[in-house]
Amino acid sequence: MERLAETVVRRRIAVFVAVAILSAIAGVFAAKLPTDMNVAAILPAENPDVVFFRVTGERFGTNFVNMSALEADDLFTNENLTTLRAMTNAAADVRGVKFAMSVTNLLDMQPDGEGSISVREIVPADGIPTEAAELDHIRHLVLDNDMLAGNLASPDGKAALITIMLEPGQDPKIMGAALKDAIRKAADGRAGTVYFGGVEMIVDFLGKTIGGTGMVITMSLTFGVFIVLLGLFIGRVLGLVASLATAGLATLWSLGALGAMGVTLNLFTSMLPLLVIVVAVPMATLIARAAARAKGTGSERTVIAVKQFGGAALGAGFVTALASLASLAMDLPIFQHIGIGLAIGSASAGILAVTLAPALLSFGGEKEPAHSIADRLLGGITAAGVEGKRAVLLPVALIVLVVFGFLATRISRDVNPMSTFPAGSEPVETENLMQRGFGGSQLFQINVHSADVRHPAVLEQMDLAKRRLLNIKNVNYPQSIADVLIMLNTNLNNEPSTPDEIDKINNMWFMLEGQAQVDMLIDRAFTDAVVQARIGDIDSSVVGPAMEKINEVVDAVPHKLVSVSLRDRPSNELDKWSEALAERAVEKLGLDVRRGLDKDIDSKDLTAGLAALRSEKPTIDSVLRSEIQDRYAAYLKSDEADIVLPDDFDVTPTAEALAFLDDPSEPAVIDVLKEKLPADVLAEDPAGPTYAAPILVGIYNKSIKRWRHGEALKLAREKINGLAEAMAKDPSLNASVSSSLWTINSETANVTPQKYEEITGEAPQADNVIELQARVTGWPQVNDMLHRALPKMMKAGGFLALILLAVGLFIGTRTLIGTVAALLCVTVTAVVNLGLMTILGVPLDNITWVILLIAVGLASSSALAVVGSRRRGLPLPAATVGAMMLPVAVGFAFLMLAELGMQALLGVFIAVSALAALTASLAIVPGLVGEDEPE
Amino acid sequence: MKRRLSVFVLALTMVMPSLALAESADEILAKTDKAINNYNDMSMTSIMHIKESSGAEKTREMKIWLKGEQRLVKFTKPATDAGISLLSTDSSTNYVYLPAYKKVRRVASHVRNQTFMGTDFSQEDMAILRYGDDFTPTLKSEDENTYTLEVTRKPDAKISYSKLQLIVNKKSYVVERIDYFDNGGDKVKTEVRSDFKEIPGNEGVYPVPTTITMTDAKTGHETVLKQEDLTINKGLDDEFFSQRNLKRPVR
Known part of the structure; x- marks a missing residue:
């Protein structure tokens, strides 16, 4: 390290040039890094269930559906129906909308004498009625219709939905904003509450929240406090610059590498820059703080700093990179991309901490050792002091490990995606409306595939599936094309069932051709149709059991x-x-x-x-x-x-x-x-x-x-x-x-063929056998699948991370006791986070892995810094480690003020990780490594 | 003075003939309506070709008989539709015969702009017999061969389109193209009539378009109607347009 430091100082211009070239290349790729903020983009694209979800969604338009809703004391007044119609028409007129559907533009077919039907708009096109009797008639037409009540109007008559189907290929952000704008204008000044839901609407909400004043203030506060504290704790401006430059360029190189790999950033992986900064800053701070505490010229102080802590900084980068690569064992691209990005970022930070940072620091002039806040706060903690208390500290550390480890095993599995959004926000209020008025927002489909799904045999199975679904708790308002045919057959022929012969179905189809609602239930080639329904809650504790029962319904289809x-x-x-x-x-x-x-x-x-x-x-x-x-x-x-x-x-x-x-x-x-x-x-x-x-x-x-x-x-x-x-x-x-x-x-x-054989005594001819397949899909199914797979993935990743950590720490410390001490630090930090999640009721979710990676990164830096100093017989670098961790803890704690749940959680656990890493490294390492200090 | 008056009168007589020859929008529309209705009854074989915006296509074949507001349609192809028949006795009453049920059903449709069987034609489009009944014309422009008429819905007309733009042939007064506009003034579809065949009508020849293409302006969905075996004035009586006749085989 001393030779490296001297070389860097001597050839600092070359270092700058090399860093500049690499940064320019990374910058080019980073600038081209595509982003897709569609919530569906976090799904693993190659997963068969996800592929089927997308294909089915495109086939039936559910990938392109958004909604708006109007809620009032009574939907069926002239005023409220007028508002609903205005909102529907406004949505339909937005460029990129294929159609918008509500009860105000739906057709109704009613029997009109023996064998006759009358087709008319439910709400007359030429004017909304004002007479109470007419409005009451509309109320009955809607609420007595099983296909409408619970789907386009709430059964209590207080709310109505507008289904908005988009043309494929629309920009979610633009469409969300345009639809909301148009609908709000149409509803402006009128009674009733307006709601928005659907992917594009949520993307718009997230975009406005992330780019909104609240988030700007929060981020400004977070980074402002962080930078000021970092400067105060390092004690030198040049040191601050070196730290920030290291973290910034490590982030750039990480993004550039992902861009070169063709990765697309999504809502989840877009937090990568934050992660890299959090783990990278301590590595450079270690060098910067050490340089600030030394005496001499800039070059002399730099060489001393790198000699003392260069190994620890480089080692921290290497160890964090190794642990992050354990993400590759997890079968979810978002984890893999985060892992690769963080691995590249932390390795880059380690390298930059021993090259760029020293090169910058070498410009400093002749200085006396700088004392900072860190010295005042933590300077009193000595190795001797800690060693003297190890009989208490080590058992306490073990107790903490056991207790929080136990708590970690009790971590909740019940995830509510709405917790991402602030209470009272648009997505939360819409979800509440959907649950109280429409049986929930979690739409799923049982896709039925056959040569012709309109065959009476297949329709009968769809009808049976619907009846089975109605018997599942929390599954609401199932419907399929069979219901449409039953309604038509009842009205036209007074036969309350699906037609029993294919000729009859062909004739019925004549009446249905071209209806937009039909396209959402059956594809035009007639090979696939869906039985769709909603799950009444978005919480995984409800979705999971419901999905199990729904799968039983699917299994029951022959x-x-x-x-x-x-x-x-x-x-x-x-x-x-x-x-x-x-x-x-x-x-x-x-x-x-x-x-x-x-x-x-x-x-x-x-x-x-x-x-x-x-x-x-x-x-x-x-x-x-x-x-x-x-x-x-x-x-x-x-x-x-x-x-x-x-x-x-x-x-x-x-x-x-x-x-x-x-x-x-x-x-x-x-x-x-x-x-x-x-x-x-x-x-x-x-x-x-x-x-x-x-x-x-x-x-x-x-x-x-x-x-x-x-x-x-x-x-x-x-x-x-x-x-x-x-x-x-x-x-x-x-x-x-x-x-x-x-x-x-x-x-x-x-x-079934078996029953046929039982009755006739012979096997059916192949031509007469109808083959069908049923498969469930939809957001709840995909989410449930991923949710169930998460613990197994986390175990696989965690196990591999532990092994890689042990290997990396051994290489970094070069002693067994050093490895054990550092590993213990990292484990305690990680387990404290998990235990705290249990205490706070934070469930096991995708964000858990990110929290663990942060914990590993921070704890590795602090542990290696302390182990390194013990190996060299140096004083315990409590103030230095404090300078590494405390600005991160305090600064990023302000993220707790963020409106979005995920960011607020990150704030909490970044702070917890930094504090736990600081405490663990100072309390555990001196007690262990001091006994076995090599020459 | 007298000379100036003579010049004035001469100039006036040179101008006035051209003023007298120029047709008003009302006159053009009246002639157009007359041209469209230059028959008592008509029959034809129609092949309807529907093209989705996705590229998928579907074809139907039918025989059609027309007399005033009355219309009888019998589907012949594909096999799944063969035997289905439709009878319209006025703009809002339809009867449908579904052979699988062997029953005639009356379908009273109060929705004028409901699309017809997944095509881009609506019941309303097919029911318009005289534009002058429901629209007020304005002559927008003309060229050597055609007039461009903008016809605006009359206040009491029960038509879903706020206006139409008609391209009318100057010689025959047949409509070559119609652009349909919704209440917001946006064009929603375009109908192009082409491949005219001249057959003797009530007065002179009756140019009938043998190809009619309707295109949805928003989705690109297209319906092409090819009309063959056109005959007019066969002397179809009103009894022909009866529910009884819905079930009888194609003549």
């Missing part, structure tokens, strides 16, 4: 199904198929009852009863026959009738004759028509009866289905205690039970 048209099956199989339909109906009903009545049903009796309803020929009593006759008559008299009858023709005899055909066939119907209708009508249109026959047969079949459904409902109410009352009170349960029981009317049975 991979193969056979869809069997019951029209073609042999009669000897029909009983078994009826039983299969009944089992499916009871399966669905069981889920409804568990949700509505919180109990399981005894399925055996009910299944047998429903199967009998399906398989046995219905007994057509006079009431049913009369209903059928009326429907025949209504058809024959209608404009839709395929036979043009004179206005004065009495259709009653014809309808009656038809009604007395039990299980009519088309030929039988044609015969009746030819017998009963006027000859001139038949002569005019001979094809008429041929066209009318299938319609009339259809009317009969539909009537039987309605009768069967009615009987099934009666049976269910009879067999399940409390069901009738629950259905009367809960329209949603009523609709769900009705839909479940309609299953026995299905013309198609969807069963």
